[in-house]
Amino acid sequence: xxxxxxxxxxxxxxxxxxxxxxxxxxxxxxxxxxxxxxxxxxxxxxxxxxxxxxxxxxxxxxxxxxxxxxxxxxxxxxxxxxxxxxxxxxxxxxxxxxxxxxxxxxxxxxxxxxxxxxxxxxxxxxxxxxxxxxxxxxxxxxxxxxxxxxxxxxxxxxxxxxxxxxxxxxxxxxxxxxxxxxxxxxxxxxxxxxxxxxxxxxxxxxxxxxxxxxxxxxxxxxxxxxxxxxxxxxxxxxxxxxxxxxxxxxxxxxxxxxxxxxxxxxxxxxxx
Amino acid sequence: xxxxxxxxxxxxxxxxxxxxxxxxxxxxxxxxxxxxxxxxxxxxxxxxxxxxxxxxxxxxxxxxxxxxxxxxxxxxxxxxxxxxxxxxxxxxxxxxxxxxxxxxxxxxxxxxxxxxxxxxxxxxxxxxxxxxxxxxxxxxxxxxxxxxxxxxxxxxxxxxxxxxxxxxxxxxxxxxxxxxxxxxxxxxxxxxxxxxxxxxxxxxxxxxxxxxxxxxxxxxxxxxxxxxxxxxxxxxxxxxxxxxxxxxxxxxxxxxxxxxxxxxxxxxxxxx
DNA sequence: AAAACTAGGTGCGACTAGCGCAACAGTAGT
DNA sequence: ACTACTGTTGCGCTAGTCGCACCTAGTTTT
Numbered sequence: 001x002x003x004x005x006x007x008x009x010x011x012x013x014x015x016x017x018x019x020x021x022x023x024x025x026x027x028x029x030x031x032x033x034x035x036x037x038x039x040x041x042x043x044x045x046x047x048x049x050x051x052x053x054x055x056x057x058x059x060x061x062x063x064x065x066x067x068x069x070x071x072x073x074x075x076x077x078x079x080x081x082x083x084x085x086x087x088x089x090x091x092x093x094x095x096x097x098x099x100x101x102x103x104x105x106x107x108x109x110x111x112x113x114x115x116x117x118x119x120x121x122x123x124x125x126x127x128x129x130x131x132x133x134x135x136x137x138x139x140x141x142x143x144x145x146x147x148x149x150x151x152x153x154x155x156x157x158x159x160x161x162x163x164x165x166x167x168x169x170x171x172x173x174x175x176x177x178x179x180x181x182x183x184x185x186x187x188x189x190x191x192x193x194x195x196x197x198x199x200x201x202x203x204x205x206x207x208x209x210x211x212x213x214x215x216x217x218x219x220x221x222x223x224x225x226x227x228x229x230x231x232x233x234x235x236x237x238x239x240x241x242x243x244x245x246x247x248x249x250x251x252x253x254x255x256x257x258x259x260x261x262x263x264x265x266x267x268x269x270x271x272x
Numbered sequence: 273x274x275x276x277x278x279x280x281x282x283x284x285x286x287x288x289x290x291x292x293x294x295x296x297x298x299x300x301x302x303x304x305x306x307x308x309x310x311x312x313x314x315x316x317x318x319x320x321x322x323x324x325x326x327x328x329x330x331x332x333x334x335x336x337x338x339x340x341x342x343x344x345x346x347x348x349x350x351x352x353x354x355x356x357x358x359x360x361x362x363x364x365x366x367x368x369x370x371x372x373x374x375x376x377x378x379x380x381x382x383x384x385x386x387x388x389x390x391x392x393x394x395x396x397x398x399x400x401x402x403x404x405x406x407x408x409x410x411x412x413x414x415x416x417x418x419x420x421x422x423x424x425x426x427x428x429x430x431x432x433x434x435x436x437x438x439x440x441x442x443x444x445x446x447x448x449x450x451x452x453x454x455x456x457x458x459x460x461x462x463x464x465x466x467x468x469x470x471x472x473x474x475x476x477x478x479x480x481x482x483x484x485x486x487x488x489x490x491x492x493x494x495x496x497x498x499x500x501x502x503x504x505x506x507x508x509x510x511x512x513x514x515x516x517x518x519x520x521x522x523x524x525x526x527x528x529x530x531x532x533x534x535x536x537x538x539x540x541x542x543x544x
Numbered sequence: 545a546a547a548a549c550t551a552g553g554t555g556c557g558a559c560t561a562g563c564g565c566a567a568c569a570g571t572a573g574t
Numbered sequence: 575a576c577t578a579c580t581g582t583t584g585c586g587c588t589a590g591t592c593g594c595a596c597c598t599a600g601t602t603t604t
Binding site: 009010011035036037047048051052055 | 554562
């Protein structure tokens with residue numbers, strides 16, 4: 001099948017699958033870890049293999065085991081490594097801005113980055129409302145997230161068209177995706193006004209606003225976004241949008257962007 | 273030699289060593305990653321081996337490569353895995369600490385997080401006393417809870433002022449809220465001593481102590497708090513406060529916080 | 545109580561993944 | 575051009591590890 005050149009991927013792939021299972025789905029309250037057999041069955045692998053792999057991972061601190069329930073969960077080492085990621089650094093800088101937005105408007109605020117054609121949420125600051133879905137660490141299709149428009153704002157038209165052509169969405173979500181030309185117009189709006197507004201966000205009854213965050217080279221490396229209850233008027237949406245745009249601009253400056261000039265380099269590279 | 277039981281640790285160990293080097297940099301600001309040869313030499317391994325391993329790790333998203341400098345850094349996947357598990361892990365790991373505090377002082381112990389401008393209690397461990405009000409899942413205004421001070425301890429003064437200005441309290445509870453300047457002084461105390469003390473808690477006849485819990489990114493994600501019967505002397509309040517602070521610190525480390533800003537590994541460290 | 549069931553761990557042979565060498569390919573400095 | 579790097583790759587041989595089967599230990603059933 002996967003006709004690979006000789007890269008040692010077999011063991012690693014297995015370990016990653018295990019870690020992915022242990023991370024859970026983010027939403028499910030699968031709180032207190034998973035047992036060997038369950039994981040093995042879920043992955044369609046031998047119990048023995050999973051058992052041994054988990055022990056090895058435990059030795060390295062990537063997972064830890066509850067001594068009484070014998071269930072595994074992700075370990076301190078993984079978190080320590082994650083903390084040294086550039087994403088972690090970004091989150092630390094961005095945190096105050098997100099908090100400011102969340103408290104100012106009492107709506108959920110997010111920090112997202114682009115990964116392939118998916119939008120990965122790095123951080124979410126919840127509002128005070130009761131129902132709060134955790135999106136941190138979860139990737140969603142680019143077209144579904146409000147942050148998407150901001151993250152690709154610098155792409156040239158051709159690449160956008162390609163993206164829209166290629167992407168397939170879960171059925172029934174087409175309503176969230178407007179036509180190609182509308183998208184291009186939206187991106188122009190982002191570039192000029194500094195923020196994007198989308199009528200439909202991840203959940204129904206939510207609209208979204210977002211704004212691009214640029215690094216010191218002027219490349220878009222992240223986006224701040226907020227999902228706003230639809231009850232709000234369009235005017236308020238734009239009020240929030242302006243605030244989000246301003247926050248993103250401030251954050252960009254914190255990341256080393258020189259404020260005034262437009263040192264925007266050719267967006268051939270989007271990889272963070 | 274090392275008499276190993278048959279666990280698949282060879283490849284994993286190598287991968288972990290690589291990740292550790294990439295995270296590494298105990299001291300220097302080596303910002304933009306490391307090259308293959310440098311890593312290989314550092315680990316005393318074959319270049320080819322490191323090259324292939326890194327490519328495999330990159331496929332899994334554990335590391336990222338700067339396309340122009342060809343240097344590797346830790347990847348998004350690590351962050352995503354950690355981020356998704358945070359909340360589940362928080363409750364799981366915090367439980368023993370809360371129980372320890374509750375039994376040590378025979379007072380109720382709580383784990384709280386910030387949601388919008390409200391403090392949400394995720395878990396409560398009752399003391400042995402008869403009357404125990406259940407706060408789990410209940411949100412209270414930030415200003416009313418002892419945990420509030422800890423949860424916003426990292427906010428800058430401006431945002432605190434904004435918060436105090438915006439927040440409106442149920443009437444008759446102003447006694448719990450001291451002046452703005454007093455609040456700022458309190459937060460300074462939290463930052464320096466590691467715990468907060470409030471004279472009035474949710475219920476009358478209760479005082480509160482709390483301490484911030486930081487996740488692997490160093491951000492305050494939760495707070496441990498205890499409500500203490502007012503009968504106790506101020507001295508005891510601070511005794512408990514110190515214990516709560518220490519528990520919060522331990523919990524933070526369990527969550528992957530790298531203690532202090534201290535480089536734990538020097539470049540000459542010998543875990544090779 | 546024994547039996548039945550489950551959940552995790554282990555011994556060992558067979559087999560293949562991937563290590564190490566060495567040659568190769570880019571890039572930069574002289 | 576040559577030299578000195580960097581990172582990649584082809585390939586034979588070896589050791590790491592996969593999978594089966596068999597255990598042990600805990601829990602429920604009869």
